[in-house]
Amino acid sequence: MMNEITPLERRADGGPGPIRRTALHDTLVSHLRDMIIEGDLSPGTRLHEGQLGEQLGVSRTPLREAIKYLASEGLVELVPSRGAVVKRFSAKDVHDMLTVLQTLEELAGRLACDAASDAGIAEVRALHDEMVRRYKIGDRLQYYKLNQQIHSAIVQLAENAALADMHGVLQTRLKRIRFIGHEGPEKWAAAVAEHDEMIVALEARDKVKLSEVLGRHLMNAWERVRASV
Amino acid sequence: MMNEITPLERRADGGPGPIRRTALHDTLVSHLRDMIIEGDLSPGTRLHEGQLGEQLGVSRTPLREAIKYLASEGLVELVPSRGAVVKRFSAKDVHDMLTVLQTLEELAGRLACDAASDAGIAEVRALHDEMVRRYKIGDRLQYYKLNQQIHSAIVQLAENAALADMHGVLQTRLKRIRFIGHEGPEKWAAAVAEHDEMIVALEARDKVKLSEVLGRHLMNAWERVRASV
DNA sequence: ACAGAAAATGCTGCATACAGAATACAAAAG
DNA sequence: CTTTTGTATTCTGTATGCAGCATTTTCTGT
Numbered sequence: 001m002m003n004e005i006t007p008l009e010r011r012a013d014g015g016p017g018p019i020r021r022t023a024l025h026d027t028l029v030s031h032l033r034d035m036i037i038e039g040d041l042s043p044g045t046r047l048h049e050g051q052l053g054e055q056l057g058v059s060r061t062p063l064r065e066a067i068k069y070l071a072s073e074g075l076v077e078l079v080p081s082r083g084a085v086v087k088r089f090s091a092k093d094v095h096d097m098l099t100v101l102q103t104l105e106e107l108a109g110r111l112a113c114d115a116a117s118d119a120g121i122a123e124v125r126a127l128h129d130e131m132v133r134r135y136k137i138g139d140r141l142q143y144y145k146l147n148q149q150i151h152s153a154i155v156q157l158a159e160n161a162a163l164a165d166m167h168g169v170l171q172t173r174l175k176r177i178r179f180i181g182h183e184g185p186e187k188w189a190a191a192v193a194e195h196d197e198m199i200v201a202l203e204a205r206d207k208v209k210l211s212e213v214l215g216r217h218l219m220n221a222w223e224r225v226r227a228s229v
Numbered sequence: 230m231m232n233e234i235t236p237l238e239r240r241a242d243g244g245p246g247p248i249r250r251t252a253l254h255d256t257l258v259s260h261l262r263d264m265i266i267e268g269d270l271s272p273g274t275r276l277h278e279g280q281l282g283e284q285l286g287v288s289r290t291p292l293r294e295a296i297k298y299l300a301s302e303g304l305v306e307l308v309p310s311r312g313a314v315v316k317r318f319s320a321k322d323v324h325d326m327l328t329v330l331q332t333l334e335e336l337a338g339r340l341a342c343d344a345a346s347d348a349g350i351a352e353v354r355a356l357h358d359e360m361v362r363r364y365k366i367g368d369r370l371q372y373y374k375l376n377q378q379i380h381s382a383i384v385q386l387a388e389n390a391a392l393a394d395m396h397g398v399l400q401t402r403l404k405r406i407r408f409i410g411h412e413g414p415e416k417w418a419a420a421v422a423e424h425d426e427m428i429v430a431l432e433a434r435d436k437v438k439l440s441e442v443l444g445r446h447l448m449n450a451w452e453r454v455r456a457s458v
Numbered sequence: 459a460c461a462g463a464a465a466a467t468g469c470t471g472c473a474t475a476c477a478g479a480a481t482a483c484a485a486a487a488g
Numbered sequence: 489c490t491t492t493t494g495t496a497t498t499c500t501g502t503a504t505g506c507a508g509c510a511t512t513t514t515c516t517g518t
Contacts, residue, residue, distance in 0.1 A: 072301035
């Protein structure tokens with residue numbers, strides 16, 4: 001993280017493959033979101049329209065639209081006459097978010113056991129195995145990313161768009177925090193063990209168990225990150 | 230509903246009281262949100278920037294920013310190169326939203342019993358009594374509004390910002406639907422009875438009971454609206 | 459030297475202008 | 489009469505320009 005700020009590539013031009021007409025709005029939103037999550041724009045930073053726009057190579061208009069979008073997502077805060085600043089989350093905020101996330105994932109677990117296809121479960125299993133492999137070789141970054149993917153995938157299995165939406169918003173808001181949380185070896189091992197229980201419960205379509213493990217996992221997540229916020 | 234579309238009043242000018250510096254952005258967002266909820270802009274309708282902007286008396290720039298904000302809220306959908314359309318919800322969508330809302334309110338009930346102040350509970354009681362009064366005189370509109378307020382108020386008592394956010398988004402998305410749901414006298418009575426149980430459980434700070442009633446109430450809400458979606 | 463006021467600078471908020479894409483329409487061919 | 493293709497119009501997407509507010513800097517008086 002803390003990358004150099006680079007102009008975003010607008011590959012409306014050639015490049016191989018079908019000429020994907022990427023909407024600038026979406027690109028900008030993703031880009032800004034990443035910049036916030038990865039810490040290029042730290043909490044409290046003012047989003048300077050002129051400056052930021054020049055760095056990214058876009059004019060102020062689409063940039064402002066993207067900022068409004070992110071404001072609705074809760075990543076930035078709009079201050080009248082003073083633009084937008086990257087939102088800062090207190091420890092209580094993080095705890096609150098994890099509480100809600102816990103409840104949502106418990107629900108997702110129950111729904112997923114009913115709604116998921118065998119193929120869907122197999123995909124999660126594949127992600128899980130890959131994650132464990134990354135764990136064993138100590139690849140924290142990929143472990144982290146696969147971890148997130150697994151949680152998202154389980155939510156997807158629940159086949160509930162509203163649930164996926166709400167989960168996505170909270171997960172995005174928390175990414176910045178969780179990314180930082182570097183747990184020690186023993187806590188990391190515990191997290192992996194929980195994930196093991198998870199996948200077993202999912203494959204058995206054991207609602208009660210899966211829901212319980214997901215809930216416990218997020219309770220523990222708070223313990224893992226509370227020090228860093 | 231189905232009001233005439235009127236230009237929004239921008240009282241940056243005089244008027245009594247302190248010169249409230251109302252940000253146009255917020256005003257526009259609220260206004261558009263209301264137009265969608267109240268059915269002035271029905272699902273599938275294209276949000277015509279030029280036309281809509283002229284009707285509201287604003288230029289396209291702030292209007293587009295407001296639309297982007299609403300898109301992130303999930304009320305409108307952005308179609309590349311074709312602007313924005315009011316999002317249409319299927320019966321399954323509504324059911325999904327109610328499922329999540331149910332889970333969130335159950336959580337809110339549990340948290341509220343711990344976190345709420347006596348004064349806060351008293352305020353909900355006041356809303357409840359007023360709502361019952363409106364029920365008795367058959368004032369559907371005010372009943373409906375107070376109903377929503379009570380649910381929001383209980384969520385507020387939980388003192389969890391993330392929970393309030395997620396609940397708010399879903400409640401807003403559902404407003405358009407629930408507004409339509411005209412239940413018969415017996416179902417209406419049942420809903421009021423549930424609200425009675427609710428306030429009693431809240432005053433007793435009975436977590437289990439309050440959570441259960443809130444959950445049941447929203448289960449039944451689905452039964453009440455399923456016909457109209 | 460310091461406090462307060464006034465000017466100056468920089469930024470946001472809104473409006474307008476321009477370019478490109480999508481759609482609607484019309485004319486021509488089958 | 490249907491289909492297709494070329495053209496015209498309309499609307500979106502992006503850039504730029506201007507006015508007002510906030511903040512900072514500088515000037516002035518004690």
